[in-house]
Amino acid sequence: MTGHVSLSREAVARLTANTEPWLSCDDCFDQVDAAVEALLGSTVPLAEGFRAHLLGCAACHEEAQSLAALVAEHHDLTAADAVARLDAAVGA
Template identity: 45%
Template sequence: MTSHQGRLSRDVVESLTLDTEPWLSCEECFDLMDSYAEAVVAGTEPRRRHDMEVHLRACPACFQEVESLVALLQQDSAD
């Protein structure tokens, strides 16, 4: 189990150092959020998808916003 934990934390460190390069600010994230959520719900490719996903992985606040946006849009399209 200890070797498994060691591998996990190394992966986390690697993904952190790799992923901080094209860093979006929360402001930029908020600007892209609507179209990102719409694209996710529509099943199309979101604009700046990679940048958004990097930010959302590191920012629980924005992640929650996107989650509730997606849930809202899914409710709308279900009506």
């Protein structure tokens, strides 16, 4: 066989992201406050399961972005900076 199926880097990341640890939207919702606060307040990376869920779930990603914008001022960040930091951590 010659050649190979070509996947974009994004597609590969998405496939990889869909592996464990698997988090439901409910689990994600329970953790999103603490995870976003921790992310903006420290240099600790997002928990892998949480990160993977946000990467694959647009609804939770948007929820996290809204939250980041909301708590941005607690961390001396603008809403845009907080969202950018979240997106960078998620790898979106």
